[in-house]
Every structure is written in C-alpha cells, then in structure tokens.
Amino acid sequence: MSVTVERAASVEEAAAAIARGAALLAGGTILMRRVNAGDPRLERLVRLEDPALRRIGSGSEGVSLGALVTMAEVAAAPETAFLAPVARAVGGPALRTMATVGGNLFARRTYGDLAVALLALGARIILARDGAREIGEFLRGRERAGLVLALEVPRPREARAFGFLKVARVRPAGTAVMTLAAHLPREGGRIRGARVTFGGMGPGPLRSPGAERALEGQALDAGTIGRAAAACVEGLEPLDDALASAWYRREVAPVHLRRLLEGML
Numbered sequence: 001m002s003v004t005v006e007r008a009a010s011v012e013e014a015a016a017a018i019a020r021g022a023a024l025l026a027g028g029t030i031l032m033r034r035v036n037a038g039d040p041r042l043e044r045l046v047r048l049e050d051p052a053l054r055r056i057g058s059g060s061e062g063v064s065l066g067a068l069v070t071m072a073e074v075a076a077a078p079e080t081a082f083l084a085p086v087a088r089a090v091g092g093p094a095l096r097t098m099a100t101v102g103g104n105l106f107a108r109r110t111y112g113d114l115a116v117a118l119l120a121l122g123a124r125i126i127l128a129r130d131g132a133r134e135i136g137e138f139l140r141g142r143e144r145a146g147l148v149l150a151l152e153v154p155r156p157r158e159a160r161a162f163g164f165l166k167v168a169r170v171r172p173a174g175t176a177v178m179t180l181a182a183h184l185p186r187e188g189g190r191i192r193g194a195r196v197t198f199g200g201m202g203p204g205p206l207r208s209p210g211a212e213r214a215l216e217g218q219a220l221d222a223g224t225i226g227r228a229a230a231a232c233v234e235g236l237e238p239l240d241d242a243l244a245s246a247w248y249r250r251e252v253a254p255v256h257l258r259r260l261l262e263g264m265l
C-alpha cells in the first residue's frame, strides 16, 4: 500500500484535505503505528505547519492551546502549570516531545488522559469547519469533527479545585487502567458546578453523573466523598480488556475516586 503525504499551505487547505478523507499527521505517535501496520484507511496524510497551531495563549479566565502544542510544551509552560501533571502522565519523555494535545482528543481507549482532564475542566474545542464545541459534545461526534485548531481550557480558580489521577500497572509511563479527573469549584464552602470524569470506564472519556450528583451543592468532607465514591460507577460500563476486567475496574473506581477527592480537601 502506498501512502501520500501532502503539505497543506493553509488551514483551509488542510481542512479541505481532511474533508476529502485525508488524516492530519500531528505528532504521529498513533497515526504512524497504524500506517506501519498497513491500515488501508490511511492512504492520504496531510501536514500543516501553521505557527498559530503551536501557540499557547493565556487570558484572565484560562489558556488557549493550539492543536499542535505538544505534551512536553504543556508540561513546561508557566501558563499551563495546572495541566502539567496531566501532560507528564502521557507516555515517556520522548513520546511527549511528539504527542500533541489535538491528537489526544482522538486517542482511543485507554489512551486520552488529557481528554479526561479537559472534560472535567469543561474545555471548548475550536474547529476549522464550524466554530466551537463543548468538549463532551465534541467527543461524542469526533469522527466527523474535521480539523481541530485549538483547545480553550478554563483555569481552575484555586489549585485544590482541580484534581487528576492516572491509575497504571506500569509506572511512570504505562497505559492507564483508568484515569480520573475532578473540577470542584467552591462558593461559600459549597461545590458549585461539580464535574467528575473517567477514562477506562466506557468507550471514551465520560462524566460520572452519580459522583457529580453526590458532590453538587455540598461541602467537600469525608461524608460527601464517601457518597460520591459509592455512586461513581452508576450508569458507567467499564472496559473489559487485557489491562483489567470490567469487574475489577468497577470495584476499584470508588477507591481511586476517594483518593483523588481526599487530595482536594
């Protein structure tokens, strides 16, 4: 099978190539494995070297990450300090110099650690074709989304409002058995707008309606944490794969959520 790699001169040219069936070659950490395995759907790749897609911007409410920003750049930039532990959890150092934030949104289970964190933070995904999408909506239709230009990520108002935990059998660079993130903004000591997310507990990154319900409007204390942990797998269907059975994931998810939330007290 022969593979053609085009170099797009503009965002419009890249978006048009993707609309015609080409795949964007970002860091290539997932894509090149598929090419090397002879995936017949990958006959046309497109590269885009627009500096705007490599930029990290910072405003009063949050940060804007160009889709081609790498995990190593997120881990190092002062503007993205709140995301550094997440970026450092993706693969090893060499992989992080290639792996992009845009590519992570398309990673299949059980990859997508950054996407789990961004879902908790309520990021917005900026598309070349039709403006901005809330990340949950984007993830549900990502196959048809086309070219992603940037990710807008709200900054947590205080450090303890955001927590992230990757559970892996091999440390530090192993694939996640599950990934957890929580964003718990507090007003007057009460949680307002709780978002709790999991990777590995369904086909992609998902929110946990049970945990969010138990946390919303409450003070974060031992009782609330216990109720959130007890309810966190409601409505979720954990993966059953070579890393862990669905039964195991269901059993340990409450334990890991409890640990994550205790770290946010």
Ligand SMILES: Cc1cc2nc3c(=O)[nH]c(=O)nc-3n(C[C@H](O)[C@H](O)[C@H](O)COP(=O)(O)OP(=O)(O)OC[C@H]3O[C@@H](n4cnc5c(N)ncnc54)[C@H](O)[C@@H]3O)c2cc1C
Residues within 6 Å of the ligand: 023, 024, 025, 026, 027, 028, 029, 030, 031, 032, 033, 067, 068, 089, 090, 091, 092, 095, 098, 099, 100, 101, 102, 103, 104, 105, 106, 107, 110, 111, 112, 113, 114, 146, 147, 148, 149, 173, 174, 175, 176
């Ligand atoms: C050894 C190894 C370890 C890994 N460990 C982890 C890990 O711990 N955690 C984790 O989350 N992931 C991990 N990954 C997966 C992967 O490296 C990351 O998810 C990475 O962020 C993917 O980005 P990329 O730029 O390399 O994507 P690519 O491989 O370039 O692209 C992946 C897919 O996304 C599409 N795409 C990429 N960018 C865009 C865009 N801007 N717009 C539209 N489509 C786009 C591509 O066309 C392709 O279909 C690992 C991979 C390997 C090989």
